[in-house]
Amino acid sequence: MDLRSGYPLWLVTSGLPYTYPKLERNLKKDVVILGGGISGALTAHYLTKSGFDCTIVDARTIGLGSTCASTALLQYQIDTTLTELTEMIGIENATRAFERSANAVDELEILAKEIGYSGYARKKTLFYASSIAHGKKLEREYKLHKKAGFSVQFWDQTLIKDRFGFSAPAALFSDHSAQCDSYTLTHALLQFNVLKGLTVFDRTSVTKIEHTAKGVKLTTEGGVIIQAKKLIYATGYESVNYIDEKIVDLHSTYAIAGEQMNEGRFWYADALIWETKNPYLYMRSTSDNRVVVGGRDEPFYNPAKRDALLGKKSRQLTKDLGKVFPQLEFNVEFSWTGTFASTKDGLPYIGQYPKLPNSLFALGFGGNGITFSVIAAQMITDLLLGKKNRDLNLYSFGR
Numbered sequence: 001m002d003l004r005s006g007y008p009l010w011l012v013t014s015g016l017p018y019t020y021p022k023l024e025r026n027l028k029k030d031v032v033i034l035g036g037g038i039s040g041a042l043t044a045h046y047l048t049k050s051g052f053d054c055t056i057v058d059a060r061t062i063g064l065g066s067t068c069a070s071t072a073l074l075q076y077q078i079d080t081t082l083t084e085l086t087e088m089i090g091i092e093n094a095t096r097a098f099e100r101s102a103n104a105v106d107e108l109e110i111l112a113k114e115i116g117y118s119g120y121a122r123k124k125t126l127f128y129a130s131s132i133a134h135g136k137k138l139e140r141e142y143k144l145h146k147k148a149g150f151s152v153q154f155w156d157q158t159l160i161k162d163r164f165g166f167s168a169p170a171a172l173f174s175d176h177s178a179q180c181d182s183y184t185l186t187h188a189l190l191q192f193n194v195l196k197g198l199t200v201f202d203r204t205s206v207t208k209i210e211h212t213a214k215g216v217k218l219t220t221e222g223g224v225i226i227q228a229k230k231l232i233y234a235t236g237y238e239s240v241n242y243i244d245e246k247i248v249d250l251h252s253t254y255a256i257a258g259e260q261m262n263e264g265r266f267w268y269a270d271a272l273i274w275e276t277k278n279p280y281l282y283m284r285s286t287s288d289n290r291v292v293v294g295g296r297d298e299p300f301y302n303p304a305k306r307d308a309l310l311g312k313k314s315r316q317l318t319k320d321l322g323k324v325f326p327q328l329e330f331n332v333e334f335s336w337t338g339t340f341a342s343t344k345d346g347l348p349y350i351g352q353y354p355k356l357p358n359s360l361f362a363l364g365f366g367g368n369g370i371t372f373s374v375i376a377a378q379m380i381t382d383l384l385l386g387k388k389n390r391d392l393n394l395y396s397f398g399r
């Protein structure tokens, strides 16, 4: 699958910070993790910490799947509002799903400290109404967030204008967010765990997977065999190749990063910003004083068509930013596009797919793929440790 193209900011600025070997000899492990993006790296971290002998195998160079394209906003709010999710799965489950995401934002902070990763930064989020009708909906959304105990404020037009300088009918201003760079975080996680025994192989494509009663047998393109008791599919959007039912819609999305600017601060609190309409516009700043803008999604998976639109989308995103913050002197330096997947309820798929014994899936689909990958890594570790996890049903394939 063609996952992305263009020049993702963090791939350009970090290049290849570390390299990993190809797998050239047969291996036997407790756990093999297929995919060395952020989902595989997080899962490897939790499993290695719990004493599992793990290996990661990736067909690409590490991080060059969707991970390097991510704009890496980390939020407890997901693409489905709490109001919508409550209608779908009930208030208790919906609140629990939001709590798990909030916990994942906290967990990433702890983890960043643990591995000595400096690219994680706590942020606030402005979620603004794109229309008057959406403003009314945000009032209900606000009540649900408050009831669930999240630290959130309801802002009216005057307050938004006063703080951010642009007009929107209403907004939620919340506390529980952060930002990072998932590409360098992936490398940092792998480097930390390689010292603890994790083995990582890239440029090693697995072309055949056999699930047996005792474990799994993977065969690479080069004929090398990996045997393991358990297989974790951290295969990102390419996981659709392994699941014989439709669980996601694939889309194309776009992002741009501006040149470095002198300002220390671009807007109020340099908060993460997004809006209620779908597809939504979103913005963040970076530690090297850039503004990143994303959105303008298209509802198709067609790499040629997606890539042909990159120039146009880049101009549109620049204009979109200019409407919100006309005072910013923004010049696009990098633009990129990628595939992403959305699910029926905005939640990821985690756990066992019954037709594939001795394997578990870590599929952080949606705009919150990274926090979902944290949840997947935690749950998979619990499952392999034989611990019960009360939230499995929220993310299961059969839900």
Ligand SMILES: Cc1cc2nc3c(=O)[nH]c(=O)nc-3n(C[C@H](O)[C@H](O)[C@H](O)COP(=O)(O)OP(=O)(O)OC[C@H]3O[C@@H](n4cnc5c(N)ncnc54)[C@H](O)[C@@H]3O)c2cc1C
Residues within 6 Å of the ligand: 003, 004, 034, 035, 036, 037, 038, 039, 040, 057, 058, 059, 060, 063, 064, 065, 066, 067, 068, 069, 070, 071, 072, 073, 074, 182, 204, 205, 206, 207, 234, 235, 236, 237, 238, 253, 254, 255, 294, 337, 338, 339, 340, 362, 363, 364, 365, 366, 367, 368, 369, 370, 371, 373
């Ligand atoms: C433009 C863009 C912006 C985004 N913004 C955000 C955001 O702000 N916040 C957020 O949380 N998420 C965001 N996401 C989503 C997030 O980037 C993804 O959820 C995340 O990167 C997925 O990571 P992954 O490790 O699951 O997949 P990937 O990074 O794609 O890794 C999967 C790996 O599996 C490997 N693989 C697959 N099949 C095989 C095989 N047979 N053999 C060997 N290897 C195999 C692939 O080579 C690949 O490297 C964004 C995505 C895009 C595209």
